[in-house]
Amino acid sequence: MEIFNARDVVKQFSNHLALDNVSITVPEGSIFGLLGPNGAGKTTLIRIINQITAPDSGTLLFKGKKLHPNDIYEIGYLPEERGLYRKMKVGEQALYLAQLKGLSKKNALKKLKYWFEKFEIQPWWDKKVEELSKGMQQKVQFIITILHEPKLLIFDEPFSGFDPINVKILKEEVLALQKKGATIIFSTHDMGSVEELCNHITLINRAKIILEGPIDEIRKTYATHEYEVVFDGEVNLLTATLSSRYKIIEHTKHNGQSIVRIKLMNDFSTNDLMKSLLSAGTLKSFNELVPKMNEIFINVVGEANSEDNKE
Amino acid sequence: MSKISIIIKREYLARVRKRSFIIMTLIAPLLLAAMFVVPVWIMTQEDTDLKKIAVIEEGTQIFNGIIPNTQYLKFEYLQNTSLDEIKNNFTDLGYYGILFISPKITYIPNAVQLISTKQPPLETTMHITNALEKEIERLKLETYNIKDLDQILKEIDTQIKLQTIKITEDGTEKETSTGIAMGIAYISGLLIYMLTFIFGAQVMRGVIEEKTSRIVEVIISSVKPFQLMMGKIIGIALVGLTQFFCWVIITFAILSVAQSILVPDMESIPQSPVPENIMSSSPVANTQPAEIQELSEVQQIFNNLGSQNWAVIIGSFIFFFLGGYLLYASLFAAIGSAVDNETDTQQFMMPITIPLLLALFVAMGAFQNPESSVAFWFSLIPLTSPVVMMARIPFGVPGWQIGISILLLILTFLGTTWMAAKIYRTGILLYGKKPTYKEMWKWLRYKI
Numbered sequence: 001m002e003i004f005n006a007r008d009v010v011k012q013f014s015n016h017l018a019l020d021n022v023s024i025t026v027p028e029g030s031i032f033g034l035l036g037p038n039g040a041g042k043t044t045l046i047r048i049i050n051q052i053t054a055p056d057s058g059t060l061l062f063k064g065k066k067l068h069p070n071d072i073y074e075i076g077y078l079p080e081e082r083g084l085y086r087k088m089k090v091g092e093q094a095l096y097l098a099q100l101k102g103l104s105k106k107n108a109l110k111k112l113k114y115w116f117e118k119f120e121i122q123p124w125w126d127k128k129v130e131e132l133s134k135g136m137q138q139k140v141q142f143i144i145t146i147l148h149e150p151k152l153l154i155f156d157e158p159f160s161g162f163d164p165i166n167v168k169i170l171k172e173e174v175l176a177l178q179k180k181g182a183t184i185i186f187s188t189h190d191m192g193s194v195e196e197l198c199n200h201i202t203l204i205n206r207a208k209i210i211l212e213g214p215i216d217e218i219r220k221t222y223a224t225h226e227y228e229v230v231f232d233g234e235v236n237l238l239t240a241t242l243s244s245r246y247k248i249i250e251h252t253k254h255n256g257q258s259i260v261r262i263k264l265m266n267d268f269s270t271n272d273l274m275k276s277l278l279s280a281g282t283l284k285s286f287n288e289l290v291p292k293m294n295e296i297f298i299n300v301v302g303e304a305n306s307e308d309n310k311e
Numbered sequence: 312m313s314k315i316s317i318i319i320k321r322e323y324l325a326r327v328r329k330r331s332f333i334i335m336t337l338i339a340p341l342l343l344a345a346m347f348v349v350p351v352w353i354m355t356q357e358d359t360d361l362k363k364i365a366v367i368e369e370g371t372q373i374f375n376g377i378i379p380n381t382q383y384l385k386f387e388y389l390q391n392t393s394l395d396e397i398k399n400n401f402t403d404l405g406y407y408g409i410l411f412i413s414p415k416i417t418y419i420p421n422a423v424q425l426i427s428t429k430q431p432p433l434e435t436t437m438h439i440t441n442a443l444e445k446e447i448e449r450l451k452l453e454t455y456n457i458k459d460l461d462q463i464l465k466e467i468d469t470q471i472k473l474q475t476i477k478i479t480e481d482g483t484e485k486e487t488s489t490g491i492a493m494g495i496a497y498i499s500g501l502l503i504y505m506l507t508f509i510f511g512a513q514v515m516r517g518v519i520e521e522k523t524s525r526i527v528e529v530i531i532s533s534v535k536p537f538q539l540m541m542g543k544i545i546g547i548a549l550v551g552l553t554q555f556f557c558w559v560i561i562t563f564a565i566l567s568v569a570q571s572i573l574v575p576d577m578e579s580i581p582q583s584p585v586p587e588n589i590m591s592s593s594p595v596a597n598t599q600p601a602e603i604q605e606l607s608e609v610q611q612i613f614n615n616l617g618s619q620n621w622a623v624i625i626g627s628f629i630f631f632f633l634g635g636y637l638l639y640a641s642l643f644a645a646i647g648s649a650v651d652n653e654t655d656t657q658q659f660m661m662p663i664t665i666p667l668l669l670a671l672f673v674a675m676g677a678f679q680n681p682e683s684s685v686a687f688w689f690s691l692i693p694l695t696s697p698v699v700m701m702a703r704i705p706f707g708v709p710g711w712q713i714g715i716s717i718l719l720l721i722l723t724f725l726g727t728t729w730m731a732a733k734i735y736r737t738g739i740l741l742y743g744k745k746p747t748y749k750e751m752w753k754w755l756r757y758k759i
Contacts, residue, residue, distance in 0.1 A: 014753055050532040052740070069535075077532040083525030088325065099317050100533040144529070 002064070003028040003152055003183045004049065009058030011044050018044040019055065020207040026152075026185060026200070031178055033198035033215070034187040035293075037301055040204040042187050043080065046154055049185070050077050063151075073102040076150035080157045080187070082141050084129045091125035094144050101148040108147065115143045119169075134161050142170060146177060153177065154185045159193060171197065191293035201293075203300060210304045215293075222296050225264040226289040227273065230257055235281035246273060257284065314534045315542045322517065322546025327553060336554050340561040343498070344569075362407035362435070364425075365389050365397065371414050373450070378410075378442040384435060386410070402428060410439060417447055492705040493678045499628050500674040500702035504667060507635050507697070510551045511643040511663070515656065517543050518647030518739070527739045536736035541728075544640045548633060555632070559625065627704050627713065634720040635697025639663060641724075641731035645751075648738030655745050670695035674702035681706040691716050693723035730755060 004026040011019040018041045026032045036042050047053045048060065051072060060067040062074075084093055091112070098108035116122045119139060129137060138161055146153065155174070159167045174197060178184055186198060194201065194215070201218065203211035211218065226249065235258050245268040250261040258281070264273060270288075277283060326332055366388045368374060378386045387406075389397070394411050401409050408427030415422040423443065425431055452460060518540075521527040530539055646659040673695060677686035681703040690700040690708070696716045700708070737754040738746070746754075 014750070047740070052528065052531050072533060075532070077529065079525070079528040079532075081525040081528065083523075083529075085325075085520070085526055086524055096317065096321050097529065097533070100314060100530065102533075141529075 001028045002026060003062070004185075005059075005061035005064075006045070006048070007059040007061075009045070009048060009055045009060070011041075011048065011053070011055050017207050019048075022058075022204065022207070022209055024202050024209070024212070026183060028183050029178065029181060030199040031174070031184045031186055031197050033194045033201035034185055034204070035189075035191075035194065035201055035297060036204035041207045042204055043156070045204070046077070046079075046156060046185070046187065049152075049154060050075060073148065074151040076101075076145045076148065076153045078141060078145040078153075078155045078158055080160075082138065084137060084141065086130040087128060089125070090127055090129060090132070090140055093129065094140060094147070097144045098147050103148050111147050112143070115147065119143065135163065135166060138162065139166070142173075146173075150182065152183050152185065154187075156187045157189070158186070159188070159190065191297060194293050203297065205301050205304050206308065208304075211296075211300050218296065219290055219293075222291045222299070224289065224291060227262045227264065227270070228285075228287045228289055229260045229262060229277055230284040230286075231260070231280065232257060232282040232284055234258055235260075245276075261289070315538045315545075318534065318539060318542025319546040319549065322543050323549050326513070326547065326550045332550070332554070336557045337561070339554075340558050340565060343558075343562060344565050361385060363387060363405055364408050364410055365392075365401060365404075365406045366410045366412065367392060367394050367397075368412045369394075369414055373414075374412055374443065374446060377446045378439060381438065384438060398426065401426075407431075412443075416443070417450065495624060495705040496674075496678050496681070496702040499624065499705070500671070500677075500698050503628070503632050503635055503701050504671050504674075504698050506551055506555070506632055507639050507667065510547050510636055511639045513547050513550075514544055514640045515643040515647035516653065517547070518644050518735070519650065519653055519656075522648065522739050522742075523651060531736075531739070536739060537732045540641070540644050540732060540735050544637065544644060547640065548636055551632065551636060552629065555629070624705060628701060630717065631697040631701050631720075634693075634717070634724060638693060638697075638720065638724045638727050639667070641728040645731035645734040645738070648735040649746050649751060650738075651742060651745070658745075666694035667698070670698035674698050677702040681708075687712070691719060693720045696720055733757070 002025050004024070006022060006024045009019050009022045011017075022041070022045060024034075024045070034042055034045070044053065048055050049067075051067065051069060062068070062071045084090075088096075094112050095105065095108050098112065099105060103111070116125065121136070121139065124132060124136065124140070129140075132140070142158065145155075158174070159170060162170065171193070174184060174186075186194075188194060198215050200214050201212065202209055233256065234253065245265050247263045247265065248260060249263055250259075252259050262273070264270070274286065277286075361383055363385045364387070366374070366378065366386050368388075372388075372390065375388045375390075380386055394409065397404060397406075397409065407429075408425050408431060411424045411426060413419075413422035425436065425439065452464075457463065521530070521539075527539075534542075642663055646656055646663075649659065650656050670689065673685055673689040676683065677690070677699055680686065686699060686703055689695045690703055690712065693716075696719065700713065700716050704713075733755045734751050737757055738751075
């Protein structure tokens with residue numbers, strides 16, 4: 001079941017094409033990573049989902065139905081460039097923005113009280129926003145975004161500007177929201193948190209989607225079949241290499257240990273590899289070198305760009 | 312509660328609670344009152360020094376004792392003194408100036424000089440010329456040898472004070488005063504001009520604030536940009552009206568206090584002092600009803616203030632303020648949305664400033680001549696009509712003209728708001744480069 005669908009969305013600005021026949025499918029209950037280099041069209045797509053701008057052409061479906069203006073009550077949006085009224089008091093402001101999202105005053109107060117207590121920020125209620133630090137302001141804004149319990153949450157770089165402790169708290173909060181049934185579209189340049197949180201990703205480059213799918217499948221596709229093996233003491237792996245069933249990419253010695261990066265050849269399984277390694281020395285650890293999202297990102301975008309440039 | 316009313320409420324409360332709003336609301340009527348009181352006060356302060364003026368006649372003594380002394384002017388008629396003798400040391404002798412009268416005065420009008428180290432005030436020179444003119448006239452009349460001349464002169468001495476009376480359609484008569492009408496026209500025209508600018512600029516600053524603080528993207532993911540813009544414009548309009556009503560109430564309070572101090576026996580004076588007998592009475596001054604003659608200047612002002620049709624003036628003021636404000640506020644909002652900071656607004660302010668300034672200039676002319684064709688046309692053209700029409704209304708304007716003016720104003724307001732909304736919704740999301748007029752023109756045709 002998908003919560004949001006975009007089909008063949010085109011958005012042209014006066015001097016450039018922001019989205020070129022973009023289609024995305026956001027599975028319900030997933031954390032959906034929306035990735036891409038700067039200026040790729042992510043923000044435009046997010047604004048279209050939020051009905052801030054309309055596409056020139058294309059279909060948008062929310063819960064299987066054509067996107068309706070009232071659907072914004074079920075969507076929560078934390079923009080990358082965020083801010084609050086500086087001169088307005090925190091509590092009043094949160095209440096105001098919650099009411100704009102369709103909550104009644106009473107209901108909004110109740111919910112705000114819960115979240116302010118949970119984040120232990122009740123003393124900020126009567127402070128003006130300008131008196132808060134940037135991180136504090138972002139925390140308030142995070143609460144405002146999720147307060148109306150939207151079905152679909154859109155976070156654009158939600159963790160920037162936070163210290164590691166707060167990042168951890170917020171990540172837990174994001175996962176908790178997912179557990180409660182919310183779907184999260186998560187746009188970021190931080191590939192570490194993509195690996196940590198996302199189930200599904202879409203990579204936009206130059207107004208087009210160049211990669212999409214469940215994150216584990218993508219990582220499998222881009223797997224290099226490389227392993228890192230650590231031995232105690234020195235080892236000689238020359239004979240096994242000669243069999244051309246695997247290839248040693250790198251062999252370093254560090255603190256009396258040998259660290260070897262090995263690439264498996266096609267018909268060789270990890271079990272076979274293990275067997276041949278056991279004879280070489282005392283095995284300390286054996287790990288598959290799963291491709292980092294970072295590398296996939298750089299490779300895929302780089303490839304796409306060089307193809308574009310050829311044309 | 313609908314979205315737009317939530318926005319209106321926030322915009323309204325955020326401003327009304329500000330200290331600057333409260334101070335401005337209380338102080339403006341005092342400033343306005345000061346505008347009337349200070350000139351009067353200065354006038355009374357000016358001439359408290361006694362000025363001694365030496366009068367020297369060449370050869371004759373025709374004018375000896377002719378110029379009457381006043382509270383602040385004393386004339387000393389020096390005989391056997393020539394001008395040259397005291398010309399250089401009259402200040403040492405305690406004189407403010409020397410009035411030198413040549414005998415040629417009867418046929419050469421400028422054969423009289425007032426020599427002083429300072430520029431003498433108009434009042435002083437008028438006093439002297441009036442007295443001399445009168446005396447020379449008298450002397451000339453005497454040469455005709457008319458019998459009982461003094462008696463005749465006394466009897467024909469007439470003083471007229473023109474009372475202007477406006478008859479409304481239902482036949483009620485009201486004493487009016489051109490001076491008061493001008494005052495009201497001046498204040499209301501200027502006030503509309505100022506309020507449009509002050510509150511229009513508040514709309515613009517509000518939009519810029521939302522844009523630079525980046526809260527705008529959060530808000531327009533909940534409401535339509537048009538709702539946000541209109542909520543802001545209406546909220547600030549209500550702030551303006553609140554302020555205006557406070558001003559009206561405070562001003563009337565000050566006026567009634569001033570009235571009770573300046574004119575304690577106001578109740579005894581008829582509000583519309585046009586008794587039947589004025590119309591039928593002989594033009595001889597002495598037979599006029601005593602009460603009219605005795606009305607002091609101040610009493611007349613208050614009488615006239617009371618006789619103005621305040622309901623029409625305040626009603627049309629509110630309408631034209633709102634109309635003009637709404638028209639310009641949407642343009643101010645469009646400008647605010649197009650720029651990143653207030654310094655960038657200068658270039659785009661021109662199209663707003665020019666018609667408003669023009670309106671003010673035309674309004675200044677309209678105080679003098681409210682029926683002129685310039686005043687007529689500019690009071691119909693929507694960009695200038697609020698200021699100019701308001702300057703004409705206290706003098707009485709035919710209903711159909713007000714009707715056309717209102718209709719055009721409403722139509723134009725709808726047009727500018729529609730246009731501004733299109734610029735606004737594009738502008739608020741764009742940062743960086745200041746757009747050109749050409750780009751803004753393109754925004755008008757964007758699909759959302």
